[in-house]
Amino acid sequence: MVSLQATLPAATGAVAAPRLQLIWTDPVSGRQGYAVIDRLVRGVASGGLRMRDGCTLDEVRGLAAGMTRKEALHYDPASRYIPLGGAKGGIDCSPHDPRARAILTRFVDGVRFLIERHWTTGEDLGLRQDTLDDVVAELGLDSSIQAIYPLLDDAAGARARLAAAFAIDVDGVSLPELVGGLGVAESALTALDHAGLPYRSARAVVQGFGSMGGATARYLARAGVCVVALADAHGVIVNPAGLDVERLLLTRDPLGGIDRGQLRPGDTEAPGSAWLDIDCEVLVPAAVSYCIDTRDQARVSARFVVEAANMPTLPAAEAGLSARGVHVIPDFVANSATNAWWWWTLFGDIGADAAQAERKVRDSMRRIVTDMLTDAGQHGVSVRTAAQATVERKLAAIDERFGQRPASS
Numbered sequence: 001m002v003s004l005q006a007t008l009p010a011a012t013g014a015v016a017a018p019r020l021q022l023i024w025t026d027p028v029s030g031r032q033g034y035a036v037i038d039r040l041v042r043g044v045a046s047g048g049l050r051m052r053d054g055c056t057l058d059e060v061r062g063l064a065a066g067m068t069r070k071e072a073l074h075y076d077p078a079s080r081y082i083p084l085g086g087a088k089g090g091i092d093c094s095p096h097d098p099r100a101r102a103i104l105t106r107f108v109d110g111v112r113f114l115i116e117r118h119w120t121t122g123e124d125l126g127l128r129q130d131t132l133d134d135v136v137a138e139l140g141l142d143s144s145i146q147a148i149y150p151l152l153d154d155a156a157g158a159r160a161r162l163a164a165a166f167a168i169d170v171d172g173v174s175l176p177e178l179v180g181g182l183g184v185a186e187s188a189l190t191a192l193d194h195a196g197l198p199y200r201s202a203r204a205v206v207q208g209f210g211s212m213g214g215a216t217a218r219y220l221a222r223a224g225v226c227v228v229a230l231a232d233a234h235g236v237i238v239n240p241a242g243l244d245v246e247r248l249l250l251t252r253d254p255l256g257g258i259d260r261g262q263l264r265p266g267d268t269e270a271p272g273s274a275w276l277d278i279d280c281e282v283l284v285p286a287a288v289s290y291c292i293d294t295r296d297q298a299r300v301s302a303r304f305v306v307e308a309a310n311m312p313t314l315p316a317a318e319a320g321l322s323a324r325g326v327h328v329i330p331d332f333v334a335n336s337a338t339n340a341w342w343w344w345t346l347f348g349d350i351g352a353d354a355a356q357a358e359r360k361v362r363d364s365m366r367r368i369v370t371d372m373l374t375d376a377g378q379h380g381v382s383v384r385t386a387a388q389a390t391v392e393r394k395l396a397a398i399d400e401r402f403g404q405r406p407a408s409s
Helices: 057-073 100-110 112-117 129-138 146-151 155-166 175-195 211-223 245-250 272-277 315-323 337-347 354-379 383-402
Strands: 002-006 020-025 032-037 049-052 085-092 203-207 226-232 235-238 268-270 282-285 304-306 327-329
Touching: 020 057, 032 057, 032 100, 057 085, 057 337, 057 383, 085 100, 100 112, 100 129, 112 146, 146 155, 155 175, 155 337, 175 211, 175 282, 175 304, 175 327, 175 337, 175 354, 203 211, 211 226, 211 245, 211 282, 226 245, 226 272, 235 272, 315 327, 327 354, 327 383, 337 354, 354 383
Parallel strands: 049 085, 203 226, 203 282, 282 304, 304 327
Antiparallel strands: 002 020, 020 032, 032 085, 226 235, 235 268
16 A cells, blocks of 8 residues: 655755655555655656664655755766755665565565656665665566666666676675765765874774675775774674774675674674764764764764764754764765765766776765865854755755756656
């Protein structure tokens, strides 16, 4: 069963009600799924699909609004890639539930009319891209991003280029699993540079060791930052002298679980909640939403909280952190590189090449984060406020160039 609610767009701004929100009820299990289109550009919106026990419509609505910001943030009128609108999907089901695959299949089938024409989607929390691709193929859909194909000058060539990029392996990890975390790491490194903190005197704690957290830890460690703690679903691994990130990365399970058999002398285990108490300069929440609340923020010792996960810091907690001089690099900035990389590659701004991807991600994220930190300092506002002001300017420019098309067009 599907319940739809459509809303008319506001004239301007990024805080309008969503264009469309959908509630799906699985006829077999009773579990619910949600799809929200926050905004359309040229009739299309972009955003991943997550699976987690307890996922809500409010959560998906907030994530879709965040996708609007991520898309707009990378708007460059000189690029081939023209940002899309923002969207998101979520299914209230644990990915470990034995029924998860069947529920996912029925959800995708239930919302196929959106995927066919208006919503490009991909992996998110609790869902791997290869699983989604298999489900899409089983249902006879062309691709989870097929809605974008009419916007391409050479759809066949673009698809071949993206497929080639997805096949690239970088030191044992696929390129698509690395680009997002590379963007997060570059955001953190830019923040350290802005504060005048040498990388080799900086310590990092990363909560979550999946695609985003694992790649973030890799690139921080390779830059010389000491990664002193990693958290997964089973607890926290700690070593004040630094963890062997590469060893743990290449032996983790598909959902980011750390193999405790790979721990070295000096590596210790701590409870899952301990990640907030470990002294560091860079704290990276890279797993779940809403994991830093008003009480938790007092435990944070970091100079920078770099949001690799979506919506990990509650607004009141962020206010408390800011009052203590802790800068939060918001999710729609720090973790925007995965989405941008897909479209840079598909539209042809870069080729199917790891070096090109790394250079583009690093250059774009360094420029964006430097501008945000500079604006925040000059105007005495938070990094989030400075970033949102940039988003609003770019949304206005996108609207002026393209306008908006209704979801029924």
